[in-house]
Amino acid sequence: MKQYTQIECRYCQSSDLVKNGHDEKGTQRYRCKSCRKSFLVDYTYNAWKPGIKEQIDAQTINSSGVRDIGRNLKIAKGTVISHLKKKRLNK
CATH class of the missing domain: 1.10.10 (Arc Repressor Mutant, subunit A)
Incomplete structure (x- = not known):
């Protein structure tokens, strides 16, 4: 049984997101449909x-x-x- 977590935009807290490719390490990127910004869920520097x-x-x-x-x-x-x-x- 899969468990899903609700992902929210880190800029506007909207949950209306679409997948937007991967970064160079293979981590999933998302794009917010509301503010149109792209981000990673688990960004680590x-x-x-x-x-x-x-x-x-x-x-x-x-x-x-x-x-x-x-x-x-x-x-x-x-x-x-x-x-x-x-x-x-x-x-």
């Missing part, structure tokens, strides 16, 4: 997850390279560089 900055610091201490850290944490190397620059300026 890995660089903003709790604990990522601490993991960048820990891997830097262990002499991991910028590209290696980005690959391990599934974030862009530019994000790693940006964090390290900000940390260096705050010392």
Whole structure:
């Protein structure tokens, strides 16, 4: 027995939605018929997850390279560089 969850538009809270393809990771996209905006239900940006900055610091201490850290944490190397620059300026 399937259970369905009611999906609402994150912008206008309307439940009048249509499927609108997939993103590059294969996650289903939806488009609201009311406000005509497109969105993902479960959007996650890995660089903003709790604990990522601490993991960048820990891997830097262990002499991991910028590209290696980005690959391990599934974030862009530019994000790693940006964090390290900000940390260096705050010392």
